[in-house]
Amino acid sequence: MAQVVLVTGGTGLVGKAIEHVINTESVGSKFGKQAGETWVFVGTSEADLRDPEQTRKLYEKYKPTHVIHLAALVGGVYKNMKYKLTFLRDNILINDNILHTAYTHKTAKVISCLSTCVFPDAVEYPLDETKLHGGLPHHSNFGYAHAKRLVDVQNRQVAYKEEFGCNFTAAIPTSVFGPHDNYDLESAHVIPALIHRCYLAKKNGTPFVVGGTGRPLRQFIFSYDLAKCFIWMLRNYDDVEPVILSVAEEEEMSVKQIADAIVKAVGFEGEYSFDTTRSDGQFRKPASNKRLLELMGGFEFTPFEQALDLSVKWFVENHDMARTGKTA
Structure with missing residues (x-):
């Protein structure tokens, strides 16, 4: 069966990086496009993912077998502090529509993008994948962080994995640039x-x-390095437990x-x-990248x-x- 990979938020920083890597790495290589694989990168001009009907039409148009879900309302610390409710509501709607439409359209795999700001503010460092829900996030990211945490809850704790057996997981990058x-x-x-x-x-x-x-x-991760980590997850990682994608602490x-x-x-x-x-x-x-490196077998960051x-x-x-x- 031909594989169609839909990348939401595909015109943003990480989406453009994935597109760059897919188009510049050798076909059939570890991070390059595979035979029979189609990649589709979509942005806000194609669908408002806060709207369930527009999300449904997007899935019906492209019929993705796999989704890398990057779309989100994002911003720096000052914008997050000013618009906490907007960040909470918009991201809850986007994430719920993507995950539920993936379920109803029998999408084989979804990888959603979280952020290290979802972790508790009062926590023992370094952060690792077991500490995600151990306390309240920092007040400066309160709305965004809670919305993103709910993706992990939806993936496994209340619905899609346990109730329906869906192969939905998440990545947790540190600060990205590129x-x-x-x-x-x-x-x-x-x-x-x-x-x-x-x-x-x-x-x-x-x-x-x-x-x-x-x-x-x-900690900062270069967008092209992060893109390679996402491509690796798409092809090799099938656990519901999120993975921190980061350089070393x-x-x-x-x-x-x-x-x-x-x-x-x-x-x-x-x-x-x-x-x-x-x-x-x-x-x-x-954040610790120990689990990532153990799973990937090592990775050379730029x-x-x-x-x-x-x-x-x-x-x-x-x-x-x-x-x-x-x-x-």
């Missing part, structure tokens, strides 16, 4: 937001100001280290400071500076078409 990111200054995550701010500061001869103290720590970096690296990559030589009146968000949330240089280069070359929002 080409085709969201660079809107009001909603972007830390790396694309800082790249955009630094680019504008260099272009306009203005100071480069970083929100917060620069002390919080994060020892590779945590502070926001200041990130900003310093961006200053270097952009070639910015002006005034550079931190606005300590802005919120830092959660201080750290280190060195951070190399990945950052590629990301900055893409943004500079594609600024006019990038998702930048208003810059005035």
Whole structure:
């Protein structure tokens, strides 16, 4: 039977990365397209996944045998704090429609994308797959985190695995960056937001100001590396237990280290400071990738500076078409 892989959120950061890997790796290779395989990448222009009828029509149009579910309402820390209910409701609707339509259309496999922000705020580090539901998430991601946690609940604890035997699972990436990111200054995550701010500061001869103290720590995974992990999961992983997709916990970096690296990559030589009146968000949330590496048999991640240089280069070359929002 021919395999049709539908990627929701296919025009975003991770969707574009999966498309890049599928189209550039050798056919039949570990991460390349397989014989008889069709990949379909869809974005919001094709269907509003909050609407069950539009979701149903999307499934009927493409008849996917497999789904990588990336579509979500996402944003940086300040947007998450401002619109907690919107993030909760929209993501619950999107996820429920995707999973239930996959069930009714007998889709063989669904991999949904979660985030490490779903983990409890008060937890013993490093994070691992067993700690997902052990307490409340950080207040800055409260709505989004609860909506994403419910995907794991739906996958196994109340319905699809236990009641219907569906092969639904989830991936939990740490912070992702790379080409085709969201660079809107009001909603972007830390790396694309800082790249955009630094680019504008260099272009306009203005100071480069970083929100917060620069002390919080994060693990970052390059989107092309994450894409390969998703492709591996699609073909080789059939357990309902989510898998953390991340670099090692020892590779945590502070926001200041990130900003310093961006200053270097952009070639910015002006005034550079931190606005300590802005919120830092959660201080750290280190995650273990031990289970991932045991399952995959090892994986070579792209060195951070190399990945950052590629990301900055893409943004500079594609600024006019990038998702930048208003810059005035």
